Amino acid sequence: MKKKNHKIVRLAVTASMMASLGVGLYSVSLGNNSVAKAEQLISSNPIADETSPRSITFWKYEVKDVSELGERGDGKEKDVDKEPLAGIKFEVKKVSAVEGGKALENPLKQKEGEDYTVGETVGTVTTSADGSAKIDLGTGRTADGIYLVTELADDRVSKPADPFFVHVPQTDREDHSSLIYDVQVQPKNILNSLLEPDKTVEGQRGYSIKAGQEFDWEAQANIPNGLYQVADKDMVISPVYDKEGNVVADIPVKDGEEIYADHFTMSDTLVKELKIDGVKVQAKTDDGEWTDLTFGTDYSITIDGTKQETAPVTSTTDTEKNVVMDLEQAGMKKVAEAGYTMIRTVYTTHTENDFNGVLKNHFAVDYLSPGLKPIHTENPEDKDPEYFNGGFDIEKTASDKDAPNNKLAGAEFMIAESRENAEKEIFIANDGNSYKKSELPEGVDFLLSTTEEDGVARFDGLALNWYEDANKNGKQDIDEEPTFDRDKIEREYWVVETKAPTGYELLKEPKSVMVNLNTATNDDFELDVVNEPKTDLPFTGGEGTMLIVAIAIGAITVGTAMITIEKKRRQA
Known part of the structure; x- marks a missing residue:
């Protein structure tokens, strides 16, 4: 008899998430039915009768890797200590063998039209909450024959169970003098972890600092089942797929043999404006801290097809940089044995000092575990993190507008984060922080811009405000504080003239400038500074x-x- 204490599985995920991640889940419905637990119909009479109902009963369970697949079924019900899967559909069709064709043992090996022909669909059933479904084929010998069972595609499933043939009635494989009229089948699916790939920048959906300073992008995903396992019996993994999804040779495995995934990679194409200062890989448990994995042993990094041999991994080219992290077998074993559930690749980057604009980033995860088709999934594009910078320009002119050339060169400006800072001579430096002149750290300089012959000075690569810090914690809360619309991303700066052109008066007070994503590229001057010439005072x-x-x-x-x-x- 079937165990009655089945645990009901409830997964709070969306269908699109399951589809992208290939999660194997299954269920059955016959109206509002649930399959009654009854004695399996097995007759000791070796001659098929005309009175017994014919049927196929499905039991669907989840397993985490090939080591849990167990032995092939024999048509009888088995007690299985696994989670039942609901909602999986099976389509059943009656087939006929082609004369002269191969014996029908496995639809993956025999060919339709050459070895068998397919008749009409007998029916489709869906597994219920206890993972079971039953399809009635009819009573008497007219229902006898070979049936082709196909597990239908499901948005939640990576790889449905392979199609299989069922003889009804089936000869008892232990007692060859008996027939099984209700054939029990127990196909299982390797249930993948939801990868849930997510990309952040400094742990947020957006980020902005003075251009030229380092900042991190984090590409994170859950660690799937099946990266590393140990066989608990002699087995043959079948079918086996290559990276392109083609079926290749089965893999025989001995009891106690280690089994590794074919690959697990995280790939990212960093835009040309980003310079790479370092790449590292970390893993963690649900409640633990991020722990560094070992470069060159646990993982490798490839940039534009070239495997990196030394750390830190860097690249300052002015082109796109395709960065691929490969988890090596040592890394697969380490994360499995340590019980890590999440993994991330961290890219430390910077831009040129004068970068203005928006940078967006996207990544993908690919892996292939034994017994599954290759999985490819990407972080949702609507959640791609972004990096923002803006700039502005100043035009310096003389008050005499009628002069042949009233553009003034040699005027020097510095900027402050607020009017109060400007009045206290607390100015922004090239590390993005603000200092008094007496407190400026060694090796750090104030942002200073001087007008050229055309009277123009510029400040570029300035940080902008991209979210509303509602709780004043100084960080964008991913689930609570969305990034502003483009036209709302801006910041106010205060300009101070620190040196006037020869013969002209200084600007007497700070001037406000609102900087956004467009001010660096438009044709307008964000600030017009008019200088008065020094007056000729009388002799005293x-x-x-x-x-x-x-x-x-x-x-x-x-x-x-x-x-x-x-x-x-x-x-x-």
Whole structure:
């Protein structure tokens, strides 16, 4: 009898997620039926009778890897300590052998039209909550024959069970003098972990700092079942697929032999504006901390087809960079034995100092475990993380608009994050932080822009605000604080003129500039600074007195010298 204490499986996932990840789940419905537990119909009479109902009963279970697939069925019901799967459909058709064709043993080996022909569909059933479904084929010998069973595609399933033939009634494979009228089949599916690939930048959906500074992109996914396992019996893995999804030779495995996935990769094409400063791979348990895996042993990194031999992995080319992380067998074994459930590849990058605009990033996960077709899935494009920078320009002119060339060169400007900072001379430096002049760290310089002959100065690669920090925690909360629409991504800066052109007055107060994603590329000047020439002040009394004193001192000196000369002449 079937065990009655089946555990009901409820998975809170969407159909599209299951489809992209290839999760094997199954169920049956015959109206609002549930399959009654009854004694299996087996007759000791070796001659098929005309009174027994013919049927096929399905039992559907989930397994995590090929080591749990068990032995092939014998048509009888078996107790299985696995999770039942509901909602999987099986289509049943009656077939006829072609004279002169091969014996019908396996639809993967025999060919339709050459070895057998297919009749009408007998019916389709769906597994119920306990993982079972039963299809009635009729009563008497007219229902006898060979049936082709096909598990139908399901959005949740990576690889449906392979099609198979069923003889009804079937000869008992232990007692060859008995017939089984209700043939029990127990196809299983390897249930993959939901990969749920997700890409963030500094742990957020968006990010913005002064261009030129390092920041991290994190490509994360759940670790699937079947990357590493140990066979608990002699077995043959069949069918086996290559990377393109073609069926290849079966793999015989001995009891105790280690079984590894064909591959597990995370691939990312970084845009040309990003320079790579390092790549690392980390894994963790659900509640644990991220732990570094070992470069060159647990994983390898390939950039544009070239395997990287040394760490840190870097690339500063001005082209797109295709970066692929391959989890090696040592890494597969490590994450399996450590019980890690999540893995991520972290790309440390920077842009040029004057980068303006938006950078977006996307990645893919590919893996192939024994007994499954290759899996390819990508993080949702609507959740791709983005990086933002903006800039602006200043035009410096003389107040005399009628002058032949009123564009002023040589004016120097610095910027501040607020009016208060500007008034206190706390300016932004090239590391993105703000300092007083007396507190500027060694090796760090203030952002300084000087007007050229055309009177224009520019500030580029400035950080922008991309989300509303509602809880004031200084971080974008992925599930609560969405990224602004493009036209709302902006930040206010305050401009201070720190040196005026020769002959002109300084700007007397800070000026506000609102910087967004368009200010760096439009044709307008975000700030027009008009300088007044220095005025010619009148001479003061102080200056005249000093002149008279200087003349008097000179006269006295000359007179004294003349007297001395005259005395010497008379003595002589």
